[in-house]
Amino acid sequence: MPESIPAPLIIDTLKDTFREARGGSTREPLGWILSVPDTHQKSVLAALDKERALRVVTCATEDEANAIGAGLWIGGEPVVLMIQHAGLYASVNTLRGVAMDGRVPMFYMIGLLQRERDRDPKESRHSMVRFAEPLLDTFGVPHARLEGPDDVHLIPEYFRLSRARRGPAAVLVGLETS
Amino acid sequence: MAMKPEEILRAIAAARGDAICVPTMTTSPAWRSLAPDDLSIGCVGFMGGASSLGLGLALAMPRRRVIVFDGDGSLLMQLGSLATIAGAAPRNLTHLLFKNGVYHTSGSQDIPGGLSVDFVQMAKGAGYRKAYAVSDFEDFKRRLPSMLTDEGPLLVELHTGLADKTPMTDRGGQPFHQQVESLYQKLHKAG
Numbered sequence: 001m002p003e004s005i006p007a008p009l010i011i012d013t014l015k016d017t018f019r020e021a022r023g024g025s026t027r028e029p030l031g032w033i034l035s036v037p038d039t040h041q042k043s044v045l046a047a048l049d050k051e052r053a054l055r056v057v058t059c060a061t062e063d064e065a066n067a068i069g070a071g072l073w074i075g076g077e078p079v080v081l082m083i084q085h086a087g088l089y090a091s092v093n094t095l096r097g098v099a100m101d102g103r104v105p106m107f108y109m110i111g112l113l114q115r116e117r118d119r120d121p122k123e124s125r126h127s128m129v130r131f132a133e134p135l136l137d138t139f140g141v142p143h144a145r146l147e148g149p150d151d152v153h154l155i156p157e158y159f160r161l162s163r164a165r166r167g168p169a170a171v172l173v174g175l176e177t178s
Numbered sequence: 179m180a181m182k183p184e185e186i187l188r189a190i191a192a193a194r195g196d197a198i199c200v201p202t203m204t205t206s207p208a209w210r211s212l213a214p215d216d217l218s219i220g221c222v223g224f225m226g227g228a229s230s231l232g233l234g235l236a237l238a239m240p241r242r243r244v245i246v247f248d249g250d251g252s253l254l255m256q257l258g259s260l261a262t263i264a265g266a267a268p269r270n271l272t273h274l275l276f277k278n279g280v281y282h283t284s285g286s287q288d289i290p291g292g293l294s295v296d297f298v299q300m301a302k303g304a305g306y307r308k309a310y311a312v313s314d315f316e317d318f319k320r321r322l323p324s325m326l327t328d329e330g331p332l333l334v335e336l337h338t339g340l341a342d343k344t345p346m347t348d349r350g351g352q353p354f355h356q357q358v359e360s361l362y363q364k365l366h367k368a369g
């Protein structure tokens with residue numbers, strides 16, 4: 001059964017991920033969170049408000065987040081996009097144009113709002129949940145599920161993967177963060 | 179008489195120093211010929227993204243000026259970026275809006291609202307530090323130095339005619355991924 005992941009665990013993992021991306025440097029900001037606010041990850045976003053080491057840019061759309069992320073990466077900055085599955089659907093052209101065609105490393109944390117605790121996402125009653133993984137598969141975007149605290153190691157792994165393959169990679173946040 | 183986009187770009191090319199430039203749509207062919215191998219990256223394949231791409235570059239490189247050559251039709255596709263840019267408040271971002279009232283590349287259909295859309299008011303309302311319109315080339319040349327040095331985010335609505343070429347009539351240029359790689363290498367090689 002999936003479990004909720006505490007926000008501090010995610011934030012500490014993001015900090016470690018960014019420190020590694022900077023070769024161990026502790027320069028601040030350690031990295032950038034580009035967010036289109038996601039109900040599913042709201043506890044993380046609330047905790048990020050108090051964080052000085054990470055800089056958050058709230059974007060009006062996921063299209064913007066992709067393009068801002070490209071600019072930051074070209075400028076040498078590590079970036080994570082925190083969005084919701086609906087935002088993934090809304091921004092597939094930019095994902096394609098920026099992260100795929102542009103070969104820009106782009107790491108997404110995608111909230112699966114309304115994901116049922118007792119049901120595999122591919123069998124969800126909600127189309128927003130059900131289609132997320134098939135859509136990523138269609139675009140050839142590697143992805144993994146964050147099903148509980150034991151899975152946070154997937155955050156640095158898929159962040160590294162996005163850089164290694166010079167393209168998009170994603171983790172899907174199964175239950176609402178706590 | 180409306181300003182010529184090529185004249186504006188020529189003046190910018192002479193004045194921009196080491197600024198990173200982000201052209202899109204009809205400014206791209208002319209900019210390629212004026213600045214063929216420099217610190218530029220065109221927004222290709224995700225229309226409307228130039229302002230956001232420029233914002234990311236400006237945030238990553240706060241000591242370097244970033245100039246976006248946006249279009250009115252393009253900006254309408256990502257109009258929320260005005261608020262996102264204002265919220266992030268990059269002091270080094272100059273957002274030049276080439277306003278001709280039409281989607282020139284796709285056959286000059288009117289944009290929604292045509293020339294009556296007031297992007298200056300929109301930028302001010304969003305929270306840009308400064309926004310104004312320029313319709314005369316002599317005035318543009320006089321104000322250009324401050325456009326490149328004033329604290330941003332700054333939006334200048336440029337009232338222009340149509341460019342001589344569009345991405346459809348002049349299809350040259352590097353694919354986006356090559357531009358990404360080229361700019362990345364130049365920025366990081368230069369330290």
